[in-house]
Amino acid sequence: xxxxxxxxxxxxxxxxxxxxxxxxxxxxxxxxxxxxxxxxxxxxxxxxxxxxxxxxxxxxxxxxxx
Numbered sequence: 001x002x003x004x005x006x007x008x009x010x011x012x013x014x015x016x017x018x019x020x021x022x023x024x025x026x027x028x029x030x031x032x033x034x035x036x037x038x039x040x041x042x043x044x045x046x047x048x049x050x051x052x053x054x055x056x057x058x059x060x061x062x063x064x065x066x
Contacts, residue, residue: 001029002051005044006060007036014041017059025051 008014014033021027030046042063056062 002047002049003045003064003066004047004051004056004062005042005064006056007063008041008043008060011041013060014043017043020059021045021047025049025055027051 006017008017011033018031018033021031027045027047027049029048032044032046034042034044036042043060044064053065056065
């Protein structure tokens with residue numbers, strides 16, 4: 001399992017990235033979306049597929065990479 005978290009300003013940005021992860025990158029696993037205290041949205045991905053760090057950085061602001 002490959003885990004990372006991204007943070008976004010708007011919920012619709014999260015939805016676009018989820019669609020991209022599934023269709024363009026073929027990510028499978030668990031995806032969790034939650035609002036955070038600062039008014040932003042956090043997407044946590046527990047992926048069965050490894051993605052390059054540079055690919056993840058292009059998707060949004062990286063909060064956690066494990």
